[in-house]
Amino acid sequence: MVKITPDEIKLISKYVLNVSGISLSQSKAYLIETRLGPILGEYGLSSYGELYHKAKTDIKKVIEKKIIDAISTNETLFFRDSGPFELLQHKILPDLIDRRSSKSGSLLPVSIRIWSAACSTGQEVYSMAIVLKELLPDLKKYNIKLMGTDISDAAVAKASYGQYNKFEIERGLPRDKLQKYFKSNGNGWKIRDDIRAMATFKKLNLMLPFAGLGKFDIVLCRNVVIYFSAEDKKKVFNKIVNILEPDGFLILGSTESMAGVCSRFVPRRYLKSVFYQLQ
Numbered sequence: 320m321v322k323i324t325p326d327e328i329k330l331i332s333k334y335v336l337n338v339s340g341i342s343l344s345q346s347k348a349y350l351i352e353t354r355l356g357p358i359l360g361e362y363g364l365s366s367y368g369e370l371y372h373k374a375k376t377d378i379k380k381v382i383e384k385k386i387i388d389a390i391s392t393n394e395t396l397f398f399r400d401s402g403p404f405e406l407l408q409h410k411i412l413p414d415l416i417d418r419r420s421s422k423s424g425s426l427l428p429v430s431i432r433i434w435s436a437a438c439s440t441g442q443e444v445y446s447m448a449i450v451l452k453e454l455l456p457d458l459k460k461y462n463i464k465l466m467g468t469d470i471s472d473a474a475v476a477k478a479s480y481g482q483y484n485k486f487e488i489e490r491g492l493p494r495d496k497l498q499k500y501f502k503s504n505g506n507g508w509k510i511r512d513d514i515r516a517m518a519t520f521k522k523l524n525l526m527l528p529f530a531g532l533g534k535f536d537i538v539l540c541r542n543v544v545i546y547f548s549a550e551d552k553k554k555v556f557n558k559i560v561n562i563l564e565p566d567g568f569l570i571l572g573s574t575e576s577m578a579g580v581c582s583r584f585v586p587r588r589y590l591k592s593v594f595y596q597l598q
């Protein structure tokens with residue numbers, strides 16, 4: 320494996336920070352070598368300096384995409400941490416449906432928009448879709464839209480396809496939900512078409528402006544800003560302030576907190592879970 324020099328670590332770390340917000344520390348030499356080494360091999364490059372220059376001069380940004388796909392940690396699972404999904408089922412969705420029903424009267428369907436801001440390979444989005452389907456069997460009466468976005472093209476493509484192998488399925492997905500909401504097809508299990516149709520997926524870099532996204536009632540931003548600098552974390556949450564409905568809900572990862580990050584969000588507790596609302 321090609322070894323990375325301290326100068327190259329600085330160069331690559333700065334590049335990765337610029338294109339993705341992901342902050343790699345000096346101790347990440349091994350991570351860079353194991354994740355980006357294969358790209359060196361693929362392009363016949365002999366150093367990380369060469370990779371940097373190739374990425375910078377590639378106007379089609381193919382190398383940038385490959386670097387982001389390789390460096391981003393796409394670790395995820397179905398119903399991760401369970402708490403947020405119980406929160407959605409027992410508190411957030413009933414509250415929102417109640418409020419939106421009285422607002423829209425009985426004529427218009429209740430509209431709810433939900434955004435998974437770093438959806439990785441889609442398990443978070445499909446877990447929410449399953450919660451919705453179980454909570455509201457007459458889903459057609461509602462206008463509920465889920466959107467999953469991620470910076471990684473490969474992750475978004477996989478999320479959009481909605482196909483999972485045995486290992487992925489066994490991580491967090493209860494057996495009854497597998498049988499009810501997935502179809503086995505020899506290569507694994509694919510999410511049922513009606514559940515897939517509840518969601519849209521697209522590439523979005525949280526470092527860039529959230530233009531054209533519209534407003535959301537629920538935002539999940541879990542286990543992504545842990546990779547960002549304190550400054551970038553603040554920028555992301557300040558942008559979320561602008562796209563969240565005034566009575567909307569924000570859910571973070573179970574080890575994350577808003578303390579010292581964005582004073583517009585106040586923490587609220589329900590059972591064992593914390594969620595945030597605008598003050």
Ligand SMILES: C[S@@+](CC[C@H](N)C(=O)[O-])C[C@H]1O[C@@H](n2cnc3c(N)ncnc32)[C@H](O)[C@@H]1O
Nearest residue numbers: 339391393395437439470471524525541542543
């Ligand atoms: C650890 S996964 C979390 C997935 C899911 N939210 C969960 O909690 O299971 C982090 C995801 O953040 C994405 N990510 C990293 N930097 C990003 C950025 N600047 N914009 C959007 N997504 C980003 C990665 O590609 C990865 O899929």
